[in-house]
Amino acid sequence: MASSEIKSGALVTLQxxxxxxxxxxxxxxxxxxxxxxxxxxxTAIATIVDGSERLKINTQHLRELSFRVGSVYQxxxxxxxxxxxEAVLQARVGRNVDGMDLNLYHQSLQLLRQFQANHLKNPAV
Incomplete structure (x- = not known):
């Protein structure tokens, strides 16, 4: 029987x-x-940007989400x-995250990756 498990989304930046x-x-x-x-x-296609990087998002499966150019979305x-x-993300979840400090978000993601790298290298016994 085929697995229909939905995987969690890995945190990534557009870079x-x-x-x-x-x-x-x-x-x-x-x-x-x-x-x-x-x-x-x-077309239900959104384009998000972060710095000089951009990504197209197919939003056809999203309901009840209004889009405002200039707002921040996840x-x-x-x-x-x-x-x-060319990459296109087929979105299954979307939300407006206006108010999120993208610089702080990038810093926290970098710290998370450092922690995970150290944890995987030196797992607790």
Missing amino acids: DLHPSSSYFKQGASLRVTGRLQDYSVE FIGELLIQPDN
Whole structure:
């Protein structure tokens, strides 16, 4: 029987999503955060940005979420790699996170990764 387990979204920044990254793989379950640059009601495609990086988000499965250009959003979903190596996140969860300090978010993510690397290297007995 096939497993229908939904995986948690790995915390990543848009800077982490490049073809040589371990996160850049078909079907990877990810959690991304960025400022909404544009949104098309016709295609349900949103584009979020973080610094100079951008990512398209397919929001067709999201309900009850209103989009405002300039607001900060967080999405959890699966990464779909297009033939031209462009990534699109198929969102299953989305939320507005206005008020989140993105610089502090990046710092905390970096500290979390350092902690996890040290913990995996030196597991408690």
